Amino acid sequence: MKKILFLLMLLVVAGACKRDKVGQVSILDPAALSKEVDKVEMVLERYVIASEKQDLDLIHNIWAPDTNIMVIGTEGTERLIGWSEIQDAFRIQFNSIQQPYLSVHDQVIGINPTGTTAWFSEVLNYSFIRDEKPVRLEGVRFTGVMERRDSVWLIVQSHLSLPAATE
Numbered sequence: 001m002k003k004i005l006f007l008l009m010l011l012v013v014a015g016a017c018k019r020d021k022v023g024q025v026s027i028l029d030p031a032a033l034s035k036e037v038d039k040v041e042m043v044l045e046r047y048v049i050a051s052e053k054q055d056l057d058l059i060h061n062i063w064a065p066d067t068n069i070m071v072i073g074t075e076g077t078e079r080l081i082g083w084s085e086i087q088d089a090f091r092i093q094f095n096s097i098q099q100p101y102l103s104v105h106d107q108v109i110g111i112n113p114t115g116t117t118a119w120f121s122e123v124l125n126y127s128f129i130r131d132e133k134p135v136r137l138e139g140v141r142f143t144g145v146m147e148r149r150d151s152v153w154l155i156v157q158s159h160l161s162l163p164a165a166t167e
Helices: 002-022 030-053 056-062 083-096
Strands: 070-072 079-081 098-111 117-130 133-149 152-161
Touching: 030 056, 030 098, 030 117, 030 133, 030 152, 056 083, 079 083
Parallel strands: 070 152
Antiparallel strands: 070 079, 098 117, 117 133, 133 152
């Protein structure tokens, strides 16, 4: 009886595994994955350009317009959820600074084997004028997650952090 029960359980598990494989998305070959990484890199480049031009329309095209996307900012309580809150934060930022300039280094991009989800990290140096005074933030860490929707990569989550002040 135990052997029959064990065999029955194996059949159930095997059947479940087969059903999972039927519903899977195909795995991309290395060349296709490399092209998707290049597309993600271009989205991040457009993000820098949009930030420097203070172009809210371009930023809107880079972010998913969902109500559950998220930005965790540099302030301890800064957590923006949904495109509406994120858009408002960009408006406030763009209205309070002039001449923004960003330089990016140490960029790393990862992508899942199906080419539907990507993650990134990079370090930014961010200069701008606020209240007629120059401001320079160095070593800003910017990380995030993107989803590919209808062949377009969109940011769905990001996190910014500043390095700890050293004495």
